[in-house]
Amino acid sequence: MTKFSKIALCALIIGSSAFFTSCKDDDAAPVQPQTLYQKLGGTTMVTDPNDSSKMIEQGRLSFRSVVDSTVVLIVADIVAGNEGNLGAHFAPLAGEVFGTPANATNVAVLSKNLTDFFAANTGGGATNTYSGLGMVAAHDPAQNPRMGAKSTDADYDRFIGFVGAAAGKNGVTDQALIGEVVAVLESLRAPIVQDPQ
Numbered sequence: 636m637t638k639f640s641k642i643a644l645c646a647l648i649i650g651s652s653a654f655f656t657s658c659k660d661d662d663a664a665p666v667q668p669q670t671l672y673q674k675l676g677g678t679t680m681v682t683d684p685n686d687s688s689k690m691i692e693q694g695r696l697s698f699r700s701v702v703d704s705t706v707v708l709i710v711a712d713i714v715a716g717n718e719g720n721l722g723a724h725f726a727p728l729a730g731e732v733f734g735t736p737a738n739a740t741n742v743a744v745l746s747k748n749l750t751d752f753f754a755a756n757t758g759g760g761a762t763n764t765y766s767g768l769g770m771v772a773a774h775d776p777a778q779n780p781r782m783g784a785k786s787t788d789a790d791y792d793r794f795i796g797f798v799g800a801a802a803g804k805n806g807v808t809d810q811a812l813i814g815e816v817v818a819v820l821e822s823l824r825a826p827i828v829q830d831p832q
Contacts, residue, residue: 669758670757670758671757671758671812671816671819672698672757672758672759672760673694674812674815675694675698675757675807675812676692676693676694676696677692677693677694678692678694678760678762679692679693679694680692680693681693683696684696692754692762692763694754694757694758694759695750695754695759695762695763697805697807698749698750698754698757699746699750700805701801701805701807701816702753702801703746704800704801704804704805705797705798705800705801706742706746707801708797708800708801709721709725709794710725710729710732712797713725713729719790719793720793721790721793722783723783723784724782724783724784724790725783726783726784727741727780727781727782727783728741728742728745728781741781745781748765751765751766751767752765752767756819757819770826770827771826771829774786774826774827774829775829785830786827786830787830787831788824788828788832790828790830791824791827791828794820795817795821798816798817798820799816799817802816
């Protein structure tokens with residue numbers, strides 16, 4: 636074999652092995668789509684705006700911010716006396732907040748429970764767990780004294796609207812992302828809506 640043909644043969648073998656090796660990369664595990672939690676910031680640690688001495692996962696902070704803004708919008712709607720407001724549902728909490736002495740402890744508990752629930756169920760991983768009541772018990776006044784009335788579909792639609800408005804107030808403007816949040820809420824409609832009106 637001539638020197639030239641040996642070099643060509645070596646080049647062909649090296650080139651073929653490089654080709655087949657690069658083809659193997661295509662067989663790698665498929666990239667998993669991001670969870671909703673990851674899309675909202677995931678596990679990136681940031682300073683907690685409520686306590687600058689603490690850190691919080693950005694995904695959890697995103698959910699907490701939307702939850703807290705939703706509560707503020709609901710309270711404002713109740714105070715304004717708007718028709719169809721959710722006051723009956725939150726009467727026990729409102730009684731505490733506006734009572735004498737004022738007590739916002741259970742509002743903080745509500746915020747934590749909702750944040751835990753959403754973070755744990757949208758890909759928040761082991762650092763986010765929910766240990767509150769199941770959805771049926773949490774929304775049944777007979778089982779949960781912090782719930783003032785059973786929800787109708789109209790009540791739940793109103794609540795979803797508040798969540799959407801709160802998301803916008805917190806910089807979530809991507810309609811596909813808001814659609815994912817709404818899909819999570821819609822998946823909970825059956826156990827939450829307990830008044831068939």
